[in-house]
Amino acid sequence: MRLTVAVETFPIAGAFRISRETRTEARVVVATIEDGAHVGRGEAVPYRRYRETVEGVAEAVEAMAPRVADGLTRQDLAEAMPAGAARNALDCALWDFEAKRSGTPVAQVLGLTLRPxxxxxxxxxxxxxxxxxxxxxxxxxxxxxxxxxxxxxxxxxxxxxxxxxxxxxxxxxxxxxxxxxxxxxxxxxxxxxxxxxxxxxxxxxxxxxxxxxxxxxxxxxxxxxxxxxxxxxxxxxxxxxxxxxxxxxxxxxxxxxxxxxxxxxxxxxxxxxxxxxxxxxxxxxxxxxxxxxxxxxxxxxxxxxxxxxxxxxxxxxxxxxxxx
Missing domain, CATH: 3.20.20.120 (Enolase-like C-terminal domain)
Incomplete structure (x- = not known):
C-alpha cells in the first residue's frame, strides 16, 4: 500500500460569508492509497477555527506513509492520530480502498441500503x-x-x-x-x-x-x-x-x-x-x-x-x- 497526498483548490461561486470570515475558495487535502491495482481516496477540509492549516494537515497525512505501507488499519489509525481533518482524509481513503480491493461496497459492509x-x-x-x-x-x-x-x-x-x-x-x-x-x-x-x-x-x-x-x-x-x-x-x-x-x-x-x-x-x-x-x-x-x-x-x-x-x-x- 502506498500513500500520496495532494492539495487542491476549488473556487467558490461568488463568496461565502459567515459570522467570522468570508471565503472565495476551498482548499482541500486529498489522501490516495493504492496498491497498483486498487485506489482509495479521502478528502479533508482543514478548518482554521480548529487551528488547522492546509499545509499542516497535508504534512500530518504524509507522515503516516510508513504506517500505511506497513498495512495500517482504520483501528490502528484511530489510535495513531487525533480526531480532525488529517485523520478524516486517511480514514475515508482506507474505507474506499478496502471497498475497491475487496469488491464489497461500503454500504454492504455497513448493512445499508442507500437512499436519496x-x-x-x-x-x-x-x-x-x-x-x-x-x-x-x-x-x-x-x-x-x-x-x-x-x-x-x-x-x-x-x-x-x-x-x-x-x-x-x-x-x-x-x-x-x-x-x-x-x-x-x-x-x-x-x-x-x-x-x-x-x-x-x-x-x-x-x-x-x-x-x-x-x-x-x-x-x-x-x-x-x-x-x-x-x-x-x-x-x-x-x-x-x-x-x-x-x-x-x-x-x-x-x-x-x-x-x-x-x-x-x-x-x-x-x-x-x-x-x-x-x-x-x-x-x-x-x-x-x-x-x-x-x-x-x-x-x-x-x-x-x-x-x-x-x-x-x-x-x-x-x-x-x-x-x-
Whole structure:
C-alpha cells in the first residue's frame, strides 16, 4: 500500500460569508492509497477555527506513509492520530480502498441500503434584503440561514421567512451570538418557525443554554467533535452536528451518530465546503439523520468529475467510481 497526498483548490461561486470570515475558495487535502491495482481516496477540509492549516494537515497525512505501507488499519489509525481533518482524509481513503480491493461496497459492509437524501442549501450572511432575495432565488424546501452578525439577526430571519413562507429553516449562528442578544434572536427564530438553531454561543461559553428554555431546538457544532464530547452537551443542546472533518473520519462519525441517538439527541449531518469526494462518505451515516446539510459542492464554481448528483434539494447516493 502506498500513500500520496495532494492539495487542491476549488473556487467558490461568488463568496461565502459567515459570522467570522468570508471565503472565495476551498482548499482541500486529498489522501490516495493504492496498491497498483486498487485506489482509495479521502478528502479533508482543514478548518482554521480548529487551528488547522492546509499545509499542516497535508504534512500530518504524509507522515503516516510508513504506517500505511506497513498495512495500517482504520483501528490502528484511530489510535495513531487525533480526531480532525488529517485523520478524516486517511480514514475515508482506507474505507474506499478496502471497498475497491475487496469488491464489497461500503454500504454492504455497513448493512445499508442507500437512499436519496434531502439536503439543506446554505444562505451566506448578508443584509436582510440580500438574504431574502437569495432565499427566494434558491427555491429550496430546506434552507440553512447563516446568522451571527453583531446586530440585526432578528430582521434577517424575519426577512427570509417572509420571502419563503413554506421552506423549512435552519439557523446557524457560528458562535456569533452572546448572552445579550441570545433571547432576542431565539425569540425571532421561534416567531419565524425555525426548525433548528446551530451553535448560537461560543464553544466553552455555552453553559447558559442549560438555564433557559429552548423554544427552538439547539444543535451543537463547534462544541462537539467526537463521541467523547457528548456527555457535556446534556442539558445544553438538543441535537449534534456530526461532521467528518471534526470526528476524524467515517469510522468515528458512525460511532458518534449512534451514541448521540442513545443519548436522546437529534442528529444533523453537516460538512465543510468541499467537493463531492468530501461529501460522499457522509451520505452513509446521514441515512436516517434528522437534518442533512451536505451542500458543499453546490456552493462551488466547479466540482469533481464524476461528482455527486443533485436533483434540486435531493442528493443521490454516490457512484462507486467516486467513493465507496
Amino acid at each position: 437524501l434531502t439536503t439543506a442549501y446554505t444562505l451566506s450572511l448578508g443584509e436582510p434584503h440580500e438574504m431574502a432575495a437569495a432565499a427566494e432565488a434558491a427555491g429550496r424546501p430546506l434552507l440553512k440561514v447563516k446568522l451571527g452578525a453583531p446586530s440585526g439577526d432578528d430582521a434577517r430571519i424575519a426577512a427570509v421567512r417572509e420571502a419563503v413562507p413554506d421552506a423549512t429553516l435552519i439557523v446557524d449562528a457560528n458562535e456569533g451570538w452572546n448572552e445579550g442578544n441570545l433571547l432576542i434572536n431565539m425569540g425571532a427564530c421561534a416567531a419565524a418557525g425555525v426548525a433548528l438553531i446551530e451553535q448560537p454561543l461560543p464553544a466553552g461559553r455555552d453553559g447558559v443554554l442549560a438555564t433557559i428554555s429552548h423554544p427552538v431546538p439547539i444543535c451543537a457544532d463547534e462544541s462537539v467533535h467526537t463521541s467523547a464530547d457528548l456527555a457535556a452537551l446534556v442539558g445544553r443542546y438538543d441535537a449534534v452536528n456530526v461532521k467528518l472533518d471534526k470526528s476524524g473520519g467515517l469510522t468515528e462519525a458512525i460511532a458518534m451518530t449512534e451514541a448521540a441517538r442513545q443519548a436522546g439527541l437529534k442528529v444533523m449531518v453537516g460538512c465543510m465546503i468541499g467537493t463531492s469526494l468530501a461529501m460522499a462518505p457522509a451520505t452513509y451515516y446521514a441515512q436516517g439523520a434528522d437534518f442533512v446539510d451536505l451542500d458543499g459542492p453546490l456552493l462551488l464554481a466547479r466540482d469533481r468529475e464524476p461528482g455527486l448528483v443533485y436533483d434540486g434539494a435531493t442528493l443521490m447516493p454516490p457512484e462507486p467510481m467516486l467513493w465507496g
